Amino acid sequence: MTNLTYDDIFKELVKSAYDGNLKEGIQQLKEKGGSEVEEYIHYATGGGDPERVVFKVKNCVHDCGYADANGDCQVSCLMEAIERDEQGNVVINGGSCTDCGECVSVCQHECLVDKKEFIPLVEVLKDRKVPVFAIIAPAFIGQFGEDVTPGKMRAALKRLGFYGMVEVALFADILTFKEALEFDAHVNKEGDFVLTSMCCPMWVSMVKKVYTKLAPHITPSVSPMVACGRGIKKLHPDAKVVFIGPCIAKKAEAKEPDVRDAVDVVITFKELQQIFEAVGINPAEMEEDEKEHSSTGGRIYARTGGVSKAVSDTLKRIRPDKPIQIKAVQAHGVKECRQMLQDALAGKIVANFYEGMGCKGGCVGGPHVLIDPAKGTELVNNYGEEANSLTPADNKYVLALLKSLGFDEIDDLFDEEKAKIFSRSFYEKGENGAIVQ
Structure with a gap:
């Protein structure tokens, strides 16, 4: 057997798929690597239990x-x-x-490997009969080189066959409104608190499966990834949506029964870099294709504390007279998140807004980032400062998008029926009020 890694196999298969000879490419890999590479090929081409990610x-x-x-x-x-x-x-x-x-x-x-979901999509991208949107996580800025602007990344993705690129930060802005309204409704006295449900599927899993008694405190919002996918499909019902981010766990989140309507395929930054290399696309050499509409708040979701700051700034903007403003505490990394939740469970309430990120530094520290998390944080903060608006309340593009999705007023995001697109339930109550798992 040659020293073919899982990444090597994936890149070769991507090239073969774009060249139109995937079957031949698979056969050549088997001849190179023997039977030992067959499992890798199986999962690199999207095989395995469709409900699972890790094998x-x-x-x-x-x-x-x-x-x-x-x-x-x-x-x-x-x-x-x-x-x-x-x-x-x-x-x-x-x-x-x-x-x-x-x-x-x-x-x-x-x-141990995670399933690669991109190969089955290649023919759809090449055919171009179905619009396929790339939605990219806020942590993307600087990941593919500091000279790769959002406009160049959009152009590179279009070269791959995508219909367009949407920054998930735009929908993070919308959910910032929703989180601010949830806080306004549920935190009215000392001792009240909420756990944000935003962004991190590992954090949500901790609450849902380990610290279940805290589940009633988790805000009923979908992640920005899900919100973006659903928003696009409401505006373009025939579209497919591909999420691009730093996180393997997003592949699992996209398959969860109550949100699986939102995103069709998840690929990571590392995988996208391999795809670009396989087909000979250098994003840094692309022409600009600029359409940036997100605010500072949405852009800084990528780093620890970003959600807290975004929601706090927005609450001050839309509810300036609220007597209790946000007092936030954050944890990043599984160990810190566990400790923070354990303390809350024990009644050691030190804040009214709890934010957890499973990776150190937040999404910029995800397992498939391409640059150092500290550098990623710096670039995310810089990109946030470049935005024309601090909060979504001052962002005319966010307000226009909300109207196109059927929300005439910001408070409509608190309307149970209208806000279904951006909501999910993290627990059920039995007849005696107990949490039903």
Whole structure:
């Protein structure tokens, strides 16, 4: 077997797909790598259980150096879904696994992989009969080079076959309104608090599956990814939507039953870079295609504290007389998030707005980012400062988009029927008021 990595295989398959000879490309890879690469090919082309994201492709008995566990993957697993059999091989407990991808990001031996969803989309992109929109996470700025502007990225994605690119930050702006209204409604005295449901699927999983008693405090908003996907499909019913971001866990979020209508395919920054390399596209060399409409608030969602600042600034703008303004606390990284939630569960309430991000630094520290998280934070902050409006309340593009989606007033986002597009339920109550999982 040659030293073909999973990434190598994916890149070669992307090139073959765009060249129109995918079957031949698969056969050549099998001849190069033998039977051992067949599992990689299967998942690199979108195979496997359609409801799952993370798969074990070969046995692993490696001790990755931790004294308190058998390996990195076990340490990283939020839900303790990784076990060892009698021979010491890694076993994924499907009943506990949330497909967050943390184990994949730390696996040093390519025994665990996440499914690649792009290859089946290539023919649709080449055919161009169906409009396919790329929606890109706020953390994208600077990931593909500091000279790659949003306009150049849009042009590069169109070259791949996408109909257009929408910055998810624009819909983060809309959800900032919604979160501010939720806070206004539910925090009215000392001791009241909310947990933001925005952005991070790992944070949401912690609340839903581990710290369930806190679930009634989580705000009923979808993530900006879901909001953007649903918004596009409301305006373009025949469209397909592809989310591009730094996070493997978004692949799992997109498959959750109550939001799976929003996004058809998820690819990561790392995968997109590999796709560009495979087909010979250099975003830095593209011409500008500028259409930037998001505010500062939406753009800084990518880093720890960004959601809190955006919602706080917006609340001050739309509810300046509210006696209790936002007092926020943030945690980033699984360990910090767990501790913050444990403290809240124990009644140690130190804030009224809790924000959690599963990755250090926020989305800029995601497993598939391309640049150092500190640099990513700096570039995100700079991009936020370049926006023409601080909050969505001052952004004419956001207000116009809301009207096109059927929201005549900002307060319509608190209308249960109208706001279904941007809402989800994180728990159910039984007859006795208990949370039903």
